[in-house]
Amino acid sequence: MGSVRRLTIVIAVALVAALITGAGLYVGFRQAADSDGLRRDFANRASLAADLTSSTLVASDSQNRQFAEEFLAGPDSTLQTALAKETTATEFAVVLGSDGEVLASVPAPLADDAARAIVGDTRARALQSGTIAFGNYVSDQVTGKPVAGPVMTVAYSSSNGIRLLTQMVPLEVLQRFTDGYLAAALNVAGGRAQLIDGQNNVIATTGTEPIGRQMTDRALASRLAYESTGTVNGNYYAAxxxxxxxWRIVFSASGDAVLNPTDSTRQVSWQLFGAFVAAVACLVALAVTALRRSARLAHAHLHDGLTGLPNRALWMDRVQQALDKRSKEAGLAVLFLDLDGFKAVNDTYGHSAGDALLVDVAERLRATTRRGDIVGRFGGDEFLVLGTDLAPASAVELAYRVRASIAEPMDVAGRRLTIGVSIGIASPDSETVEADALVHRADLAMYRAKERESGVACFDGDTATPTVGPEV
Known part of the structure; x- marks a missing residue:
């Protein structure tokens, strides 16, 4: 009986020991698994941040390419002037041919060898990939100006073939990106996020490292050469x-900070949302210079510089759109205006008086036409009006209102001047599909009005026979 009791006690002790051992092993396994999971999460955050950073940078390709093709695609002889006009005194930029020849640079002149040293391999990568390429940090000693930073190169089409535009990525943009998105993605108390180039130069950091210099943590820099994740001096890192x-993104933090997260799922969700917002904001910041220039220059490209009216190209495009969209019930009319006596004003009082008179005419046209009508400047002293939902009789009435408005005396440079205007009107017939044809008919009617000194003439779209309107 005693032996049975002893055996029972031994078995019970063994079972308790096994249970305790199993529980301990389970707890240890779970702790190890949790630690491994936290380390994997730390590395995954670095990879995710790198992927989103790449997407953000590549997304700026279209804006930079559009800017280059619109304003730096002209003949070689005009390229230096165009680049200097669009580059401020604190910026650096260089345009090269596909063979690496320097076509224009700011500052100028820049030798081919110096340009190639700055552009580096971004020229070949931009040509090969067809998208914007980013390169290593370039110091101000190399650029010859008080500007430094990593370079970006975009290949674009021009009148003389493929060209490449290389500029600096503003360091303040990269720093805002690091302080915002990378810091949020790291999300470890006391951790540090760094953006380094291919030579281990720091180009942005949440720490205190000097920008444009080698990483201060030499041990970490050496480890990064052969291992993307690990431990150095008690700190976890992930690149x-x-x-x-x-470039590479490098996250580093103490082991305790990595293995003892304090964020809840809810907090992480909000931080990821904030990181997304920060990434979008940095994308806008990266392209804002090109966008500002594109918007400003695109407006100047499509509007008359003196009067602010749509120029010939934009106005003709609006006419073509109206022709393409018109219905059988909707009326459409084009008024072609030519000022009478404008040359005498220019010859007598000078071009400044003539310019002031043209501005006054533009204002009167805006005030006289209906909402929805499109007023444009054709060139010189010729103006255009596009009227939609406008019957032929209403178009004639509009022409006489415009003529009466322009005939009112104008105060120009302290002088009271009076000029006249000849107006030709044309409406499309069933066969009119091109804006050029419609405007040409309005132009013919205008000359008929000028020849007969009637002021206004209509071109009949059905019979193609000019008929002159009554005198005002």
């Missing part, structure tokens, strides 16, 4: 390559 660039 991930930014695709399409030689």
């Amino acid at each position: 991930a390559a930014v695709q399409g660039t030689p």
